[in-house]
Amino acid sequence: MEGVGTPTDDDPGGRCAYQGAPGAFSHEACLDLRPWDEAVAYDSFEGAITALKNGEVGCALIPVENTTVGRIEPAASLVEAAGLNIVSEVWRPIRLALMATAGATLRTVKTAESHPIALRQCPGSLAALGLTPVEAFDTAGAARAVAEAGDLTRAAVAPTRAAEVYELSILRNDIQDSEDNRTRFVLLSANPG
Numbered sequence: 008m009e010g011v012g013t014p015t016d017d018d019p020g021g022r023c024a025y026q027g028a029p030g031a032f033s034h035e036a037c038l039d040l041r042p043w044d045e046a047v048a049y050d051s052f053e054g055a056i057t058a059l060k061n062g063e064v065g066c067a068l069i070p071v072e073n074t075t076v077g078r079i080e081p082a083a084s085l086v087e088a089a090g091l092n093i094v095s096e097v098w099r100p101i102r103l104a105l106m107a108t109a110g111a112t113l114r115t116v117k118t119a120e121s122h123p124i125a126l127r128q129c130p131g132s133l134a135a136l137g138l139t140p141v142e143a144f145d146t147a148g149a150a151r152a153v154a155e156a157g158d159l160t161r162a163a164v165a166p167t168r169a170a171e172v173y174e175l176s177i178l179r180n181d182i183q184d185s186e187d188n189r190t191r192f193v194l195l196s197a198n199p200g
Contacts, residue, residue, distance in 0.1 A: 021065035022047050024055035026082070027122075030147035030169030036099055036192050037068050050144065052082040056089050059197055066094070072191040073101070075184065076127045091195040098191050103129050103183045105136070106150060106175040107162040113178055120149035121164035129164060132182040138162065150175055 023044040025033035037046035047064055049055040059067040071083040086093070103125060107116050119126070119138040126133070126140045133140055143149035146165035153163040154173035162178060163169070170177050 021045070022063070024049055024058045024064040024067040026050070026052045026055050026069070027145040028147035028151055028169075030150060030166065030172035031145050032099075032101060032125075032166050032190065033068060033070060033192070034147065035166050035168050036070075036097075039099075040097060040192075041066070041068065041194075052085050056085055056091070056195070059091060059195055060089070062197070065196070067091075067195045068192050069195060070190045070192050073124065073128065074187055074189045076124055079124055079190070086193060086195065089195070091197055093193045094196045095194045096191055097194075098189045101128065101183065101188045101190050102166070102181055103164050103188075104167045104170060104177050105138075105162050105164055105179040105182050106167075106170040106177050107153060108157050108159065109174075109176050111159040111162065111176065111178065115159040116162040116178065117160040119162050119164050120153060122146050122149070125164050128188055129182045129184055131184040132179075133164075136179070136182075147172065 023037050023041045024047050025037050027033050055067045058064050069082050070079050118141045119133050120141040120143045123142045125146050147169040149163040150165040150169035150173045153161045
């Protein structure tokens, strides 16, 4: 995609930090936009940015804005305060899926777990399905927790890739309330781009 750069002879790729668990939107963005890099997970935006500052990774891909909810905090403020270089940016479509363990159905699930930002992108859909939103640290982290629990009353809101990673069944695709649901990711580097 345009805006994310490609490796050159002096930039063969390396390690790209992101916030979340494998299967998260940021992980998906790293895999799709920087396939030559190893995607490295951090529990927090601050952890990913600190890893870049400490030289543990060569770059970090951080979401800072969403068309549905606006600024993504605390990520946007952390990026502004970090003093790192934004070398590129890209808007990516965000499609949310409702997923649960095998055997769960829309009749059995009662809760939908996800990152607070993701939950703010689908309140109408969750209400229409009669589901109670439950905040988690990450979209894919919620999928992992639902998979580990094996509870037919729990579902997660996450990218479809998370369903593959954690072997969950997708109960409904495209539950985001806006068809034009996109997130702007910035690629950070400690060196001038």
